[in-house]
Amino acid sequence: MSEQDEKEHLAEFEARIARGEKVEPGDWMPEEYRHNLIRMIGQHAHSEIVGQLPEGKWIPFAPGFRRKLTLIAKVQDEAGHGQLLYRAAETLGATRQEMIEELLAGKAKYSNVFNYPTPTWADVGVIGWLVDTAAVVNQSMLAQGSYGPYARAMRRICYEEAFHIKQGYDAVVALAKGTPEQRAMAQDAVNRWWYPTLMMSGPPDKISEHTERAMRWRIKTKTNDQVRQEFVDLIVPQIRALGLDVPDAECAPDKATGHYQFTRPDWNELKRVVNGDGPCNAERIAARRKAHDDGRWVREALAAKSGQSTKTAPLLA
Amino acid sequence: MTDTQWETYEVFHQSKRGEAHEHVGSVHAPDAQVALQYARDQFARRLKCVSIWVVRTSDITATDYQDESFFSQSTDKSYRDPKTFGAPDHL
Ligand SMILES: [Fe+2]
Numbered sequence: 001m002s003e004q005d006e007k008e009h010l011a012e013f014e015a016r017i018a019r020g021e022k023v024e025p026g027d028w029m030p031e032e033y034r035h036n037l038i039r040m041i042g043q044h045a046h047s048e049i050v051g052q053l054p055e056g057k058w059i060p061f062a063p064g065f066r067r068k069l070t071l072i073a074k075v076q077d078e079a080g081h082g083q084l085l086y087r088a089a090e091t092l093g094a095t096r097q098e099m100i101e102e103l104l105a106g107k108a109k110y111s112n113v114f115n116y117p118t119p120t121w122a123d124v125g126v127i128g129w130l131v132d133t134a135a136v137v138n139q140s141m142l143a144q145g146s147y148g149p150y151a152r153a154m155r156r157i158c159y160e161e162a163f164h165i166k167q168g169y170d171a172v173v174a175l176a177k178g179t180p181e182q183r184a185m186a187q188d189a190v191n192r193w194w195y196p197t198l199m200m201s202g203p204p205d206k207i208s209e210h211t212e213r214a215m216r217w218r219i220k221t222k223t224n225d226q227v228r229q230e231f232v233d234l235i236v237p238q239i240r241a242l243g244l245d246v247p248d249a250e251c252a253p254d255k256a257t258g259h260y261q262f263t264r265p266d267w268n269e270l271k272r273v274v275n276g277d278g279p280c281n282a283e284r285i286a287a288r289r290k291a292h293d294d295g296r297w298v299r300e301a302l303a304a305k306s307g308q309s310t311k312t313a314p315l316l317a
Numbered sequence: 318m319t320d321t322q323w324e325t326y327e328v329f330h331q332s333k334r335g336e337a338h339e340h341v342g343s344v345h346a347p348d349a350q351v352a353l354q355y356a357r358d359q360f361a362r363r364l365k366c367v368s369i370w371v372v373r374t375s376d377i378t379a380t381d382y383q384d385e386s387f388f389s390q391s392t393d394k395s396y397r398d399p400k401t402f403g404a405p406d407h408l
């Protein structure tokens with residue numbers, strides 16, 4: 001393609017986005033747009049898949065049958081989210097096979113938050129409540145994004161996240177209204193998850209490499225700091241309404257702006273954890289590898305029955 | 318590791334008798350029967366569903382977004398639109 005054509009295509013592409021229209025698979029798009037989206041959707045998919053592990057660990061120990069069924073359903077949803085997102089990334093030319101291989105090789109990035117341990121039952125409630133609320137704030141923003149298949153996947157996912165938040169909140173309420181030991185357990189979990197959850201929205205705008213382009217092309221429609229502030233404004237009153245504390249003495253509403261002020265998390269910790277050096281990264285990847293190996297005979301049996309082996313995915317969503 | 322890249326099936330979901338089947342997404346599967354099971358697990362584990370269709374993605378022939386002229390109407394087709402007639406609405 002000549003430079004002139006490229007310029008015209010780009011102008012058309014940007015005009016489409018400015019009009020609020022969605023970009024669909026097969027449309028001309030700048031390589032950088034395609035590349036950024038594959039990276040982002042892939043990381044998002046991996047986060048859903050790895051995200052099953054911290055809570056999944058508690059399925060055998062859930063207090064009561066209803067909570068056990070609920071937790072199984074929640075974890076199954078996260079697996080479904082991962083699959084939906086791998087399909088969305090495939091419409092841009094990636095393959096699920098490649099993405100899974102990257103994850104299993106420990107080369108893929110995914111959300112920082114799933115690399116922390118879940119030592120108590122309260123962690124399950126607090127993850128559903130805090131982490132999934134942060135996820136919904138981010139995902140409702142992404143549902144407004146310019147790439148059709150990703151936006152559609154986000155709408156479907158947000159609907160299910162509402163269930164995740166409510167079941168988590170319900171589990172925390174039971175603890176918050178319980179014995180002093182149970183309350184302490186809930187508070188301890190809030191204390192441990194607070195900063196990792198604040199980090200989920202990504203590095204601050206001033207050091208985030210991708211923000212400016214991502215906003216112009218509506219890959220994102222809000223910046224990391226905007227998403228983080230929205231989450232804080234939403235969750236702080238909820239935490240306090242349960243008589244629990246936000247583990248941040250600075251956290252108070254700013255009279256001038258109406259937004260909560262809060263202490264920023266340790267960005268170096270975020271960097272370390274995302275780059276593979278968090279408390280549970282190695283454990284998470286090992287668990288994914290084991291699951292992949294344990295499931296191989298099922299995939300082989302199904303493939304043998306159909307006579308189908310490897311095929312590449314066509315560009316449709 | 319060459320065992321996760323099965324071909325894809327597009328999934329159409331009917332929420333109740335009388336409604337149209339609606340495209341909801343796609344699944345990887347080794348064959349159509351397994352695709353139906355994955356489609357149920359992926360798209361019908363919560364909302365009501367009475368019927369699912371799956372069709373191999375590669376069997377779909379689609380228009381090209383680039384080829385806008387395919388849909389362009391060279392002549393005025395407004396006579397096809399009921400709103401362009403003066404006849405009363407209760408008709
Ligand atoms: Fe999810």
Ligand SMILES: [Fe+2]
Pocket residue numbers: 078132135161164
């Ligand atoms: Fe979730």
